[in-house]
Amino acid sequence: MPSITVTALLSTLTLTIGLQVVVGSQTTKESLCVATYVNTDQAVDMVSSLVIGSQAAMIIDLPMTIGKAKELATWVKTTTDKPLVAAFTSHNHPDHYLSGAAFFEEFPNIPFYANSRATKEIQEDAPKKVEEWSGVHGVDNIVQNTTLPSPYDYSFFALPGDEDSPVYLIGPVTGDTTHSTLFWIPSIGTVIAGDAIFGYNLHMYLSDLVTHALTESWLATLKFTAGLNPFTVIPGHASASENGSFNGVRDLDHSYEYVKFWQEDIESKGPDYFTPSEIFNKFTSRFPDLLINRSPTAFNRLNITAENFGRGGKRRPPLQPLWTFNNTAALNGWIL
Ligand SMILES: [Zn+2]
Secondary structure (H helix, E strand, O other): OOHHHHHHHHOOOOOOOOHHHEEEEEOOOEEEEEEEEEEOHHHOOEEEEEEEOOOOEEEEOOOOOHHHHHHHHHHHHHHOOOOEEEEEOOOOOHHHOOOHHHHHHHOOOOOEEEOHHHHHHHHHHHHHHHHHHHHHHOHHHOOOOOOOOEEOOOOEEOOOOOOOOOEEEEEEEOOOOOOEEEEEEHHHOEEEOHHHOEOOOEOOOOOOOOOHHHHHHHHHHHHHHHHOOOOEEEOOEOOHHHOOOOOHHHHHHHHHHHHHHHHHHHHHHOOOOOOHHHHHHHHHHHOOOOEOOOOOOOOOHHHHHHHHHOOOOOOOOOOOOHHHOOOHHHHOOOOO
8 A cells, every 4th residue: 555545644633742742632520641762862752651641540551771760750750740640662672671669669569461472572582681781781771570561462451540431452464573552542542652653753563573474464554554544643653852742643654665675676686686875875865864873883684674675784683483473464464
């Protein structure tokens, strides 16, 4: 499906978060709203979403490092006086959960959830991720005994007092990895998309696209998300300057075009067709306006894509057996 169709599906909508990074409405009854925080620098611009109800709040996605977890906790405390009753992670990548324990020191005894498949993957991967990212950010800035999520298999949840405004967990779907969750709040037309969707001016994380089926399945997730006709789409990563004015049409279009470009211009050629620098240059030619950090040591999603798939490049070994996800119909089991 060309990206223009995604745009058409949403073209009549105004997709701004609204004043002061809060979406939702205060009508006769206090209803849900969503406040967002972009975790910058070491947290690689990961977006945390705070769903605030009439009596309680919950948060989706926690950053990678201890310093960033403390920063996020401070923001939560200044953003709402409602008690935080749960945290979720949208998928198994460490930039969305790894230093959760540091966050939970500020909010003790609240449950931490993910869908059961992502939970299992995180339980399997976390020790290796702690080791890997301690090597990058230092053992003092990565929780060594990280908090693992528990499986949450309800298809929806409600905050206390807001049972008439449920939050639906749509998944498992494919985003930038398997078994991701989209959080859909029909009462305010909001999708919290995790890494199914990236902000329009960022390169995307493609390293888990080791099969054609994973790529095709991610595109299906994007078409599905557009079909929800959301009023607001919150991406999994975004520039801090965009916080408060996320444009769902633009971010959805960008995500679709980026993955489609990968599929049609690089993946379709077969393994090791291009060198890493050729892949790098193809993306920068096709998407010249995207923000890019050219430092070879900084986390750089485009470098990772180029090295992971380029001929002779430095591979990023997947901890999960991603190559076994080679059946689009199975990945898209939500289509009957
Ligand atoms: Zn991420």
